[in-house]
Amino acid sequence: MTPAAIVPLGAAGPIIPNYGAGSSSCAVRNHFFCTDWFGHNWGPVLWPALRGHIVLTVVAVAIGFVIAMALALAAHRYRVLEQPTILVTTFLYTIPSLALFELLVAPVGANVYSAEIALVSYTLLILFRNILAGMREVPTEVLDAADGMGMTRTQSLLRVELPLALPAIVAGLRIAVVTTIALATIVYTIYDAGLGVPIHTALGEGPFKTELIAAGGLTILLALVADGLLVLVQRLLTPWARVRGG
């Protein structure tokens, strides 16, 4: 455990602790959710944590997507690469997340790089399998027609295979994004960023509920919004996927 992860003792004492700016009567009485506390802490605590969480997620999924796409294109062309890639990415996926974060601290340091390396490694299996499955699903007669009409391999890939794989690719991205948003809440163990920070603070604050609900709620909300945005993007990019029969 890094120093940042050590739970401050005494926080759960009988004295009403300082819950940060805006320790109102609501906070003192520890109601279910104190909107005034939320309002006072949005700027200094919650928004930076949320913003950091978004950056962690977007960077991880973007890098993971580029790597997974390269791996999938390679495995699509050279089938022998598929099983080794699945083996390695599955292995990465099964490493317990807390352990992976700690393992990376020694070689890389307790910093953003360790955090991103860990997050990226968890996206690879999902993205690789979905991209490859999407490209494999393209009907053989469609590929035959593309070939017979004189498309080059690259033209076939860019104009036919990847567009047709889009629904599967976006499905993979949705899982990867939601998974990464959830995982990024434990980045706080090695690096001071993300919604995991206020969640961890809240857990150390004993009975005080508002911060836990606010930070946890923001995590869930972020996942739902991100997922919804991806659904919207897919609908815009694949109008053909919605039409079925006359």
Next chain:
Amino acid sequence: MKRRNSAHSEGSPAFAQAAELELRGVSKRYAGQQQPAIHELSLTVPAGEVCVLVGPSGSGKTTTMRLINRMIPLTSGDILLGGRSVLGREPRALRREIGYVIQQVGLFPHQTVAENIATVPRLLGWDRARVVARVQELLDLVGLEGRVLRDRYPAQLSGGQRQRVGVARALAADPPLMLMDEPFGAIDPINRARLQDEFQGLQRKVRKTVVFVTHDIDEAIKMGDRIAILREGGVLAQYDTPAAILSHPADEFVGRFVGADRALKRLALTTVADLDLVAPNGPEGARRVSSATSARDALSMLLLSNGQPLLVVDGQDRVEGMLTMQLLEELVSTEAAGGEPR
């Protein structure tokens, strides 16, 4: 980039119209296989004619078709399109010059009808206005009401409409040669007959050289100006007009393949008007038959009149001559009458 002059500018087909296709001693042998898939196949398809490749499975019909556009490399021999060997051509450029239609159509599901038809023109780098105009022209040509259908996706079309779009797509760059692999094989019998008729009408307008693959001898007889019957191992059993094949099958294999009713099939190719009728001197009150009747139906009527000659009349009920059983017998045993490629 403007490409107004059509004939020989870069990116447009090297052939304005149909081109003759010649296969010279073409063989295909797959590595590790004893039997060749195609053995010493030689045949010439005159420009603007439909050549049907027909035969049982394993006779190499589809393989032959794919040798022509070099989707499969040949082992030996040569293929000439418009007198020019396809072996010296860049395969992608060659394929853009050859229309390609397959049984499952293979329309791109993510593209609209218009986008599908525009595939090859876009690969050839036509400018936008020319592509749009060509798409409209083709939609009209294959009988699809343009405005309604052009922006639909393949999933919204019926099987017959999809096949028409497939044909339009293959015709888009006005290729000198069309390859069609069982194009109507996946369509129900009623719509298949209609699509066959439509394609015949279309072919009369566009006059392409067509290589048409089917396993159905009736379709071959209907669609082909010439029929190449292949046997297992890719050996050419007979290459001739439908009438000649039905009248004189080259061997027992062809005879079995065209069927025991080959005489009837031969009669069906001809109308009574095509026959050299005998002078009308028969008994009064003989049965009448319209000269537009097929010889096959006329035979049926002859049988029903106990072999008594029929009085042949034209549309205005004017007598043209007499039809006797002997005339029909002569027809099924000679190659001459009615054997003209349609």
